[in-house]
Amino acid sequence: MMTLKNKLHRAIGILAKLRHYVPKTTIKLIYYALFSSQMIYGCLIWGQRKQCQTEIEKIQNCALRRMTFSNSECDIDALFSDLKIVKFKDIVTLQNILLMYRINNDELPALKDFFQHIPHDHGTRSQTLNLFEKPHVNSVMYGINSISYQAITSWNETLRKNPAFAELRYKPLKTAITKSFLLSYS
Numbered sequence: 280m281m282t283l284k285n286k287l288h289r290a291i292g293i294l295a296k297l298r299h300y301v302p303k304t305t306i307k308l309i310y311y312a313l314f315s316s317q318m319i320y321g322c323l324i325w326g327q328r329k330q331c332q333t334e335i336e337k338i339q340n341c342a343l344r345r346m347t348f349s350n351s352e353c354d355i356d357a358l359f360s361d362l363k364i365v366k367f368k369d370i371v372t373l374q375n376i377l378l379m380y381r382i383n384n385d386e387l388p389a390l391k392d393f394f395q396h397i398p399h400d401h402g403t404r405s406q407t408l409n410l411f412e413k414p415h416v417n418s419v420m421y422g423i424n425s426i427s428y429q430a431i432t433s434w435n436e437t438l439r440k441n442p443a444f445a446e447l448r449y450k451p452l453k454t455a456i457t458k459s460f461l462l463s464y465s
Contacts, residue, residue, distance in 0.1 A: 283317065283325075287338045290314040295345040306346050307362060314342050319370060323378065326371035327429045335367045360464040369460040372433045373453065375426075379434035380452060383409050393427055409445060410435045 290313040298306050318335060325331050343358045344351065359366055365373070381387045382394050394411050411431045416422025423429075437456065438445050444452055 332368045356464040375430040375433035
């Protein structure tokens with residue numbers, strides 16, 4: 280985690296220097312290349328813990344403020360909405376949902392045994408939405424913060440809020456979820 284923080288802070292330094300010389304669209308491309316790529320890599324593993332999410336989000340907020348010459352009192356949600364950049368916690372949720380989509384559509388057959396649909400034979404919303412059964416947990420570290428628990432929770436909550444998402448393919452699903460996150464910032 281320390282290495283990641285160092286890399287993200289280094290990227291912020293580069294963004295802070297370049298913002299004076301390049302237009303907003305270019306600085307956003309540099310953000311995705313230097314900052315976002317580091318932040319997203321491996322987020323399914325270490326991004327499940329709320330403490331990690333909070334720490335990375337603080338660094339991400341700092342990056343957006345530096346990119347836009349904003350002070351610490353500015354409305355950070357407005358910056359995310361303006362730049363059309365997704366918050367780190369929502370990126371983790373999106374990655375969890377896309378993982379469950381791939382498992383649900385047999386694109387990751389090796390993981391299929393670890394995830395079970397809600398078992399019953401009568402047609403309920405849970406069955407028609409392809410909801411998964413949450414595993415029983417006995418601890419925080421290996422239970423509630425586990426990938427399987429968080430991914431299933433994200434998948435089930437998203438499909439309960441937006442049943443139409445169950446019919447979408449991978450790319451349209453990713454786009455629809457990203458748009459819903461961006462709308463929630465405004």
